Amino acid sequence: MNSTIRIKLSIMMFLEFFIWGAWFVTLGTFLGNNLKASGSETAAIFSTQSWGAIIAPFIVGLIADRYFNAEKILGILHLIGAFLMYQMYQSEEVGLFYTYVLSYMILYMPTLALVNSVSFNQMKDPEKEFASIRVWGTIGWILAGLAISFVFHWDAAAAVSEGLLKNTFLLAGIAAFILGIFSFSLPKTPPKVSDEKIKIGDIIGLDALKLLKDKNFAIFFLSSILICIPLAFYYQNAHPFLTEVGVSNPTGKMAIGQISEALFLLLIPVFFTRFGFKKTILVGMLAWAIRYVLFAYGNGDDLSFMLIIGIALHGICYDFFFVSGQIYTNSKAGEKYRSAAQGLITLATYGVGMLIGFAVAGWITDNYKMVDGAIDWQMVWIIPAGIAFAVFLLFALLFNEKNKVKEIPSAI
Template identity: 35%
Template sequence: MNIKLRLTILNFLELFVFGAWLISLGGYLGGQLHFEGIQIGKIFTTLGIASLVMPGIVGIIADKYLNAQKLLGILHIIGAGFMFFLAQTKDFDTFFWMMLGYLTVYMPTLGLVNTVSYSILTSNKLDIIKVFPKIRVWGTIGFIVAEVAVGTLGWAQNNMQFYFAMGISLLMGIYAFTIPNVPLSKSENKSLIQRLGLDAFVLFKEYKMAVFFIFATLLGVVLQISNAWASEFLRSFTADYPNSFAVTNSNTIIALSQVSETLFILTIPFFLKRFGIKTVMIMSMLAWFLRFGLFGVAAPEGIGLGYLIMSMVVYGAAFDFFNISGSLFIETETDSKYRGSAQGLFVLLTNGVGAVLGGMGSGFVVQHFTTETGRDWLSIWLVFAAYALILAIVFRLIFKYKHNPEVIKEIKH
């Protein structure tokens, strides 16, 4: 089989597993298991907790002790076991620890898939810059297909989503062992501190970088809000709109967010060259403001459905414009000595610290606006929208950066 096709399947399966449960989890926890807002928020903090240290540890293991493709397979097989127990777990404490255990083995695989792909493409003398993006986009497609499949099959509100993820994770684990061998690194000698990007904290001495990293953390909060509550929000319309497509096929509606994400990636070169990194980052924050604000006035039918779809469309700009332009900002503004560590710190702060804060903080907000008669979703989304708007205003005022179009002549994804 063609090596590019084999890696395409690998990337497709990797994110298919994630899409099978991530988006529908919030609705399942609130509906089937009747967890409270704070409890749902705590479950979603496991994404951040697992992202803090484990990717760095697993990276060292893959470099020095166990071939990356084999480690990838082992982690997915273990993950399948956790999914089996998650499908049968009903109480909060057990579910929390089972989910943390699962994400401890899954989150590092996101980086391992890239490592395996890069190594094999290089060994086959293929241009990573040209070839890998076409392979990686199938990961996003896999996420979307899984998300829609779970919703279409009626599994978004029950534990079948975990059995489904378990089966695909087991398949992914077995398939990883068939991938060509990735040799152990003989030159890589980074410590765990370096892998986590902690040595890049020296960059906080510079005002511009300190502000950037602080806001990277604060933007990590809003992504977790979107992951945790979009599905639960649409489930809340069940009583008033039981036959609405947006309610019965909530995963399909939410999948428009990922479709938008793939499209907005293509616009980033134009926006960065025309407006500069600072403005594009502010656009991201304003897009988050619109995402949450539109949720506040959305409904499954009528004009409210239009607002709901618009909220999915702006997600692409909200997610891509900060994550990709932020990574590029680090690439162009940091000394080469700290560049790799700074990229690691960026991921740690957004996907780790920001995710933990987002899970906990959003849980408290939702719980505050929850009464015996239900949740006041308008107030909840307006709070989240106000948070994003305040970030945009403050960032505009205190982040000092002058756009130089010559810095970015061409952006390759």
């Protein structure tokens, strides 16, 4: 890969995740303060991510992979996304905002697959080359959070009360417009030419359902759905919680989670080699329970270090479960069902699991709202901690690893 193409792909990844990090992290706080959304309304809006994840394979599989260049569709989707971001910036009513954010996520989620397609099409050895390109996405997400906290100060207490968090949508919209234009200069990525009849089951991975006959894979599959319930609590409630308890620069500090994610990614091969898949994934599950206990009993003053540790555990929580799970799925599926299995796991987690998780998180938040409108955050975090520990016990008792996973990439 020549340096010009490498730079273009790195810029593409940077902008792709800068856009997401610029508005999604602070979304819960924005909804509660600017739009006065209830827990269930907030849950419905966060669930648009799941609907986008469910619909995305159809857009990519039925359109992008067969009829149009990936880079052109990427450009068009981000230009429309920029317009929708501007509409979200102007919205002052929850119902209308939901319409815009649902439309946006249906268009944005397919771009996650498209940027990968554009990248892989330029690589001779993706296992060695992709990580150095993908890391710019993580950097983009981190810098978006740092900019909101330390450059614009939109998440400061006074700024939040003035409603300045709506500016995050304007920031994301500008970045989306830039990426939309920039995408047309990316390397040509033509569609896959195929005369085969399109099968919906292939697109969403239904062929991989045969893997569920394996008891261990079925336990892993069920655990993957259940662990998304506590995951949804983090996405939906972490920023409002940190803001309410008085943590300064909460958006910038939540970027510690992405830094942690990048670092712990490097440790996965070590854990796989020394401890095997089961112990690695159990560490990830237990980390979810520990992080929420830290959130439940920490505060924004003398115990603020507990909240920072909880944020920093994101790398273990996410990488040790989800990335390890992708590697395990890859090894179990084999060549024949590899793509279908990954599609099925994505549908189960980011689709079904997160939908359930956001609904539960919204219901819990509403039911632990006190008379004065304040939220009993201790109970809001103790409950997902209990769920995560229950999933930990389920997996520890029922999953029986017979063979070690052989395929262990150095980085993903």
